[in-house]
Amino acid sequence: MPFDPKQIPALEKAVEIKYGEKAVLDPSVFWTAEKEKIYLEQVKQVEKYYRQQPYENYKDQGGFILKEKLLNKRNFKNCSYCGEQAYKTDDEVYMTKFNCCSKCYVLHLEGRETKWQK
Numbered sequence: 001m002p003f004d005p006k007q008i009p010a011l012e013k014a015v016e017i018k019y020g021e022k023a024v025l026d027p028s029v030f031w032t033a034e035k036e037k038i039y040l041e042q043v044k045q046v047e048k049y050y051r052q053q054p055y056e057n058y059k060d061q062g063g064f065i066l067k068e069k070l071l072n073k074r075n076f077k078n079c080s081y082c083g084e085q086a087y088k089t090d091d092e093v094y095m096t097k098f099n100c101c102s103k104c105y106v107l108h109l110e111g112r113e114t115k116w117q118k
Contacts, residue, residue: 012024077095077099079095079099079100079101079104080099080100080104081100081101081104081108082100082101082103082104084101088101088102090102098113
């Protein structure tokens with residue numbers, strides 16, 4: 001069903017009735033110069049913290065600097081049927097034995113394993 005912009009006032013009214021007047025107000029109404037100052041100070045503190053971290057545990061990944069522990073060590077293979085990458089643990093089993101993901105195994109190979117291996 002396509003979105004109808006004429007329904008926005010009715011939706012806002014329903015949200016206001018259910019959750020209160022604050023739910024439909026613009027969030028910038030609650031933002032003050034003091035809150036902005038506190039926010040900018042917090043950003044500086046976070047930046048300072050990350051600048052102090054040692055870089056030996058970080059790796060450049062196409063313009064992004066990431067911690068090595070965030071990088072996945074597994075190499076994903078593409079399914080020979082659908083061409084999608086196999087991510088799940090059970091996909092690894094089927095990729096090793098049949099060179100396909102678990103979804104394609106169930107759809108195409110289940111019950112026909114001996115024919116496939118020939």
